[in-house]
Amino acid sequence: MITTADMEAWLQRAADVLEENKGYLTELDAAIGDADHGVNIARGFAAVVQKLAAQPGQPLGPMFKSAGMTLMSTVGGASGMLYGNFFLKAANVAGDRQALTPAELLAVLEAGRDGIVQRGRAEPGDKTMIDAWTPAVDALKEALAAGQPLPAALCATAAAAEAGMRATIPMQARKGRASYLGERSIGHQDPGATSTYLILRALADALADEDAKQA
Amino acid sequence: MIGLVIVSHSAQLAEGVRELVEQVVQGGAAIAVAGGTDIPDAPIGTDPAKVAAAIESLLIRPEVSDVLVLMDLGSAIMSAEAAFDLLPEAMRSRVHLCEAPLVEGALAAAVRAKIGGSLAEVYAEARDALAPKIEQLASWQHLLPAAVPLAEAAPEQADRESVELTIVVPNQLGLHARPAARLVTLVAQYDARVTLTHDGRTVPATSLNRLVTLGVRQHDVLVVRASGPDASAVIEAIEALALDNFGDPIEVTEPTEIIxxxxxxxxxxxxxxxxxxxxxxxxxxxxxAPAIELEEGVVADTAAERQRLREAVAAVMEQLRTLRAETTRRVGAAEAGIFDAQMLMIGDRDLLDAAEEAIELRRLDAASAWNLALRAVVARYRALDDPYLARRAEDVLDAGQRVLRHLAGVPADAxxxxxxxxxxxxxxxxxxxxxxxxxxxxxxxxxxxxxxxxxxxxxxxxxxxxxxxxxxxxxxxxxxxxxxxxxxxxxxxxxxxxxxxxxxxxxxxxxxxxxxxxxSRKRAQAPARLRSGETIEVAANINLPGELETALLNGAEGVGLFRTEFLYFEREAPPSEEEQLEIYRDAARRLDGRPLVIRTLDVGGDKPLPYLRQPHEPNPFLGQRGLRYCLDHPGLFRPQMRAILRAAADYPVRVMFPMVSRWEELVMVDALIDEICAELQAEGLPFDEDLQRGVMIETPSAVLIADHLARLVDFFSIGTNDLAQYIMAADRDNAAVANLVSAYQPAVLRAIRETVEAGRAAGIKVSLCGEMAGDPKATALLIGLGIDALSMSPAAIPLVKERIRRLDMAEAKRIAALTLEMSSAEEIEAYLSDVEQTELAAKRMESEP
The missing domain is CATH 3.50.30.10 (Phosphohistidine domain)
Known part of the structure; x- marks a missing residue:
């Protein structure tokens, strides 16, 4: 089972990784956006961690909801709205649960991913974070269906997100600020897809650690 | 009054817009702003919580009925959407996100709101706010580089740049409904704002009704302007469409003109x-369609009434979509185009806005409000001095009345x-x-x-x-x-x-x-005996027991084809076993000892039944039809088989299976019948365990394996309509190829010959029940080919019987042999007509000695 502590560990790790990669993300964003993604997203996740620390012991639904609201009001850009909606939709699925089975985790991530699609109206191939989210969630579904243990399945998820992130490099942006650049957006890796990869990598690492602890 | 919320990345910009608006309306506006974020080191951005708070601050004011949210771009749009989700459910129906340009839209909307404009009016005003600017700056357009490819344009300009195109309308009928519909549909695919200017009037290219009522004719000059991210692309696409004569044929002859x-x-x-x-x-x-009596009512809950109207419009759009699909399949895409146009006419935001405004302003009920708006659009069409365009008024009216019928709860197809x-x-x-x-x-x-x-x-x-x-x-x-x-x-x-x-x-x-x-009906009562002595059984095809009277009057010796589909149409659920039993017994009783051949349900995607929820099939004629469908849906099939088996206990009832293409299908039916017989036995219900079974020969496969099929049945019945269609690989409902679907095609005649031979070899009866059976021109040929019985439309029986009585078997065989030598349907039909004419002349000479 995946517990609230696991999810807190994930968000903490995500905040750390995004803080570490703040410069990198901003650099990516400078090429095709407005050079604020790294700073914005790191600030947002830091705020989430702070908020969660102040409200310990919440069930998963309220915890995700609080994370979503915090991201929406502290990131400031479109990515805050997108990740915010991810957690709001995830919260609906998680409800009052204190722990999730791997299948429930998948449902939570799927709902969240759908929330991003709903808010951003992007499709795969538009050079957005959806290009990382879609293959990642699909990979998790397949891995679980194939009976893989959760840590391995999450590794596959992160790997799929990474492949999706790399796949944005040759794409021409069709959504968001980068789409103004038209063909000139080709050749740059999408910062949103990159932060998505980092967040999913954090999820795999956080749960691998937990697993190691139990073992 | 209508409140306005201004959402911007910049707190200063949002405040600036408020300042500007308040200066113009002098304190008469309900306006709230949500600009920037509260994050100290990133003040530029948007915050849904702020937006939601701004909306709520207006909604709690007693004078504010609805709130229009205007925003700048990017995450501001998402923030507004997110804010909508954050609001309490009860408030959401009073909040409307508006795509108008922020500054122009806010000013226009505020002015309209101050003078008490309805939501629809304020909304429309905001959305059209760019029009005056576009018009005023039109003269500067030539100074801009035309249609610059996006990649070369400066990124920060790409969104704002307006691209222009001048078109001399090429097509003969001008911008009538279909080309206009193509244009509207095309524009909708792009992320661009497109307007058309004609003779000093500028309309959005997204409103079919406004486009058509511009009254653009051939050789008129049309100025197209586009802005937004896809501006250049949409202009290119419009140019291509115009070069393609707006999708019209070069020489247009509208159906009405031909007629x-x-x-x-x-x-x-x-x-x-x-x-x-x-x-x-x-x-x-x-x-x-039944006329709808409108009774103007005053409604209290205008939001609910608007919702009702929107649902009705959506339902009608769905009806039109279905009609379009059906018509495309039956007739062709060109003919189905009218439904595209009707969808755009009815789905036109303008029309809906006007109706919603009538609901809001005059508190009219949905039907009366829609009727009012509809009449206005119809009048605008009728006022056009182009007679062709003016006739489109009827199309709008026709589609619009569907909405009225839906609101009145009248079934769409009544x-x-x-x-x-x-x-x-x-x-x-x-x-x-x-x-x-x-x-x-x-x-x-x-x-x-x-x-x-x-x-x-x-x-x-x-x-x-x-x-x-x-x-x-x-x-x-x-x-x-x-x-x-x-x-x-x-x-x-x-x-x-x-x-x-x-x-x-x-x-x-x-x-x-x-x-x-x-x-001739009197004469038809006698059997049809050839001059050479052989008797041909002549039976009737019927759809409903009600037709039996005509059939018997006309001399039918039984029913060779009872199409049971009609028992299943126009109902909420399939007829029960008892109900069917009653109908079959009643028909058999009226036949007074004459045989009744019941064909089991022949439905499929081409004859959908509402309660079956058949999946959409791209090619229903090649889909799950007839016996294929029934075998797969025993819940539907078993009651019918039970009813037939039970009716056969007391009357000469037979069963016949349609759309058979494999031997195994008959094996499966046999197994099912055995099962049912055991059931009936156990239940103590009388049934005919030796029920005579027949198979329709109507697929090429059935012809080719007729020898195998013959072992499992007591008779064949050739269905020439479907057989011709499947052999010729042509849809009889597709006007473009319908002429290929003739039973006189040599291939079809050979198939009939093969079937007769297989039937003969197996010692079973071969009957023919297609349209061909009732065509006196075919009688000699069919008898010459060895058909034992004919089943036809009751009206045809007297004439065919007379034709048979004048025939000699040797002569019929000679005619059939000659016909089979011929290589085209045209030649065959001409020859058979000739034979018939000679015969008629001979008959006349006999009767006028």
Missing amino acids: AAAVSEEGDVVVGAPASEGVAVGPAFHLR LLFDPPEPAILVATDLRPSDVARLPAGRVLGIITAEGGVTGHGAILARSLGIPAVTGVGAVALTIADGQIVGLDGGAGHVWLAPDAQTIEQLRQRRERWLTERSE
Whole structure:
């Protein structure tokens, strides 16, 4: 089972990784956006961690909801709205649960991913974070269906997100600020897809650690 | 009043807009702002919580009914959407996100809101706020580089740049509904704001009604302007469409024009398809959707009423989508285009806005408000001085009335024929369900605008013995109720405005026809014996037991094909076993010892039943039809089989299976029948365990494996309509290839020969029940080929029987042998007509010694 502590560990790790990669993300964003993604997203996740620390012991639904609201009001850009909606939709699925089975985790991530699609109206191939989210969630579904243990399945998820992130490099942006650049957006890796990869990598690492602890 | 919320990335910009608006309206606006974020080191951004708070601050003010949210771009849009989700459910219906440009939109909206504009008015005002600017700056457009590819444009300019295109309208009919619909559909695919300017008037390219009512004609100059991210792309696409003559053929001859030309000079005679023999004359009366009586009501909950209207419009859009799909399949994409246009007309934001405004401002009920808005659009169309465009008013009206019917809870396909006296029915086309419901005694004749001689409408008219001419074109729809018209269903002639003398002649012809019919019916009671002594069984095809009377009057020796589909139409659920048993017993009883062949349910994607929820099939004729469907749906099939088996206990009832293409299908049916027999036995219900079974030979496969099939059945029945269609690989409902679907095609005749031979070899009876059976021209050929029995439309029986009586088997065989030598349907038909004419001449000589 995946517990609230696991999810807190994930968000903490995500905040750390995004803080570490703040410069990198901003650099990516400078090429095709407005050079604020790294700073914005790191600030947002830091705020989430702070908020969660102040409200310990919440069930998963309220915890995700609080994370979503915090991201929406502290990131400031479109990515805050997108990740915010991810957690709001995830919260609906998680409800009052204190722990999730791997299948429930998948449902939570799927709902969240759908929330991003709903808010951003992007499709795969538009050079957005959806290009990382879609293959990642699909990979998790397949891995679980194939009976893989959760840590391995999450590794596959992160790997799929990474492949999706790399796949944005040759794409021409069709959504968001980068789409103004038209063909000139080709050749740059999408910062949103990159932060998505980092967040999913954090999820795999956080749960691998937990697993190691139990073992 | 309508409140405004300004959402911007910049707190200063949001405040600036508020300042500007308040200066203009002098304190008369309800306005709140949500600009920037509260994050100290990132003040530029948006915050949904702030937006939600701004909206709420307005909604709690008693004078504010609704809130319009205007925003700048990017995450501001998402923030506004997210804020909507954050609001309490009860508030959401009062919040409307608006795509208008922030500054221009806010000013225009505020002015309108201050003078008490409704939501629809304020909204429309905001959305059109760029128009004056576009118009004013039009003269500067030539200074801008035209259609710059996006990649070369400076990124920060790309979104704002306006691209322009001047078109000299090339197509003959101007920007009429279909080209305009193509344009609207095309524009909708791009992320761009596009306007069209014609003769000083500028309209958005997204409103079909406004586009068409510009009244653009051939050679008129049209200025197209586009802005937004896809501006260049959309302009390129529009240019390509214009170069392609807006998708119209170069030489346009609209169907209505063709028909007008077909009307002959003398006496207004129109020629259509000779669908059902006989002469009729009398007042015309249209089969039409019931008129909706509107009663203007005052509503309290305008939001609910607007919602009701939107749902009705959505439902009608769905109806039109279905009609389009059906028409595309049956007739062709070009003919289905009208439904595209109707969808755009009805889905037009302008029309809906006007109706919603009437709900808001005048507190009208949804139907009255829609009617009001609809009438205005119709009037605008009618006012156009181009007669072709003016006629589109009827299209808008027709689609618009669907909405009224939906609001009144009248079923979408309800049609009514209720003339004050017996009359000639006029309709666009007849569906089986329409004919099934007709008050037969009050229908003198039938005239339809669409449909051929093998359509269901024509088949049913023939079986009821009602004279009919189908496919006369749109002119049929111009006939006024009560106007005296005449028709000759044998020749396919319709007299639109016969003079007194013609009317008298038609009356006399009708009398003669009726007398002849009653005489030939008398003669038809005797069996059909060839001169050489052989007897051919002649039976009737029926759809409903109600047709048995005509069938028996006409000399039917039984029923060779009872199409049971009609028992399943127009209902909420399939007929129960008991209900069917009663119908089958009743039919058999009326037949008084004559055989009754019941064909099991022959439905599929082409004849959908509402309660079956059949999946959409791209090609229903090649889909799960007939026995294929029934075997897969035992819940539907078993009650019918049980009813047939039980009816057969007391009467000479037989069963026949349609659309068989494999031997295994008959094996499966046998197994099912065995199972049912065991069941009935256990239940102690009487049934016929030796029920005679037949198989329809109507697929090429069935012909080729007829020897295998013969081992499992007691008779074959050749269905030439479907067989011809499948052998010729041509859809009989597709006008472009329908002429290929003829039972006289050499390939079809060979298939009949093969089937007869297989039947003979197995010692089973071979019958033929397609349209061909009722064509006296085919009689000699079919008998020569060795067909044992013919089953046909009741009206055809007397003539075919007479034809049989004049035949000699040796002669029939010679005719068949000669026919099989011929290589084309054309040659075959010409030869058979010739034989028939010679025969008729001989008969006349005999009767006039």
